Amino acid sequence: MPRPRPLPPDLITRSFSVSEAFAKGVHPERLRRRDLVAPVRGVRAAADDADFVAAVALVMRPDQYFSHTTAAALWGAPLPPCFRDDPMVHVTTVGEDGRMRRPGVIAHRRSGVEVVEHAGYRVSSPAGMWFECSACLDVGALVAVGDHLVGRSGLATIDDLRAAVVAGSRYVRVARAALHRVRVGAESAMETWLRLAVEDAGFPEPELNVDVHDADGLFLGRVDLAWPEYRIALEYDGDHHRERDVFRHDQRRDNGFVVNDWLVIHATAADAIRPSVLLERLRQAFAARTAA
Numbered sequence: 001m002p003r004p005r006p007l008p009p010d011l012i013t014r015s016f017s018v019s020e021a022f023a024k025g026v027h028p029e030r031l032r033r034r035d036l037v038a039p040v041r042g043v044r045a046a047a048d049d050a051d052f053v054a055a056v057a058l059v060m061r062p063d064q065y066f067s068h069t070t071a072a073a074l075w076g077a078p079l080p081p082c083f084r085d086d087p088m089v090h091v092t093t094v095g096e097d098g099r100m101r102r103p104g105v106i107a108h109r110r111s112g113v114e115v116v117e118h119a120g121y122r123v124s125s126p127a128g129m130w131f132e133c134s135a136c137l138d139v140g141a142l143v144a145v146g147d148h149l150v151g152r153s154g155l156a157t158i159d160d161l162r163a164a165v166v167a168g169s170r171y172v173r174v175a176r177a178a179l180h181r182v183r184v185g186a187e188s189a190m191e192t193w194l195r196l197a198v199e200d201a202g203f204p205e206p207e208l209n210v211d212v213h214d215a216d217g218l219f220l221g222r223v224d225l226a227w228p229e230y231r232i233a234l235e236y237d238g239d240h241h242r243e244r245d246v247f248r249h250d251q252r253r254d255n256g257f258v259v260n261d262w263l264v265i266h267a268t269a270a271d272a273i274r275p276s277v278l279l280e281r282l283r284q285a286f287a288a289r290t291a292a
Helices: 018-023 028-032 051-056 068-073 126-135 140-148 158-166 172-179 189-201 244-259 269-273 276-291
Strands: 041-044 065-066 087-096 105-111 115-118 121-124 209-213 219-227 232-236 263-266
Touching: 018 028, 018 041, 041 051, 051 065, 051 087, 051 121, 065 068, 068 087, 068 121, 068 126, 121 126, 126 140, 126 158, 126 172, 140 158, 140 172, 140 189, 158 172, 189 219, 189 232, 189 269, 189 276, 219 244, 232 276, 244 263, 263 276
Parallel strands: 065 121, 087 105, 232 263
Antiparallel strands: 065 087, 115 121, 209 219, 219 232
């Protein structure tokens, strides 16, 4: 079989509509070759580089936008693995016109929402997306999204999240329960998980990303979670802590904490699955401090 005729250069690296291809002089037979796929009806993309979100965007009407966990992913918010790998796309229609009916699309309808342009797509605003996700996520996962938005990303404030909650909504209880626990300062979803886990276990709420100094004011290091009055720190060690330079830095820093009478407890991803040992070590730390 002869090689397919080259496409116009501006169609090679992106999804494109069939009508656009026709307008550029592409023959209908060319669009049926195996090097192209149809992610949605009326759209083509390279078989080895098909982006379903980009394809759906080409068939969205002006009154439609990406919402819920699809918008969360576009905003860079942390999502549980089952949602990161979810092939379904959420599209919301504003107003009374028909919702999108296409395979792979979860259709919604809302009114009075803020829609913005982001990454080349029409998406719900960060705060609006957070409230939409209350229909998909449990409280802990929704807190992690909220922490991301009000933290270093600077995409929203806690007041923005509060204003996005729609009274009387089916999922308002989930949203309000999560809003109560969103905090400024968490720098990763695992830090959020760690904070919620220790609070749910009955420990006092920790301070987040605390700068620790010795008695002379010398900076010792920053810790993820801390109870400064007890000199107890709780650190989450991701995979990057295994790198040689990071490991050496951690050792030097922890030596400084030890000689200044700080108790530092380390958590890893394994503790997210079975946190009982980690929580017991934290109980022992508090027992040692309160008995002193």
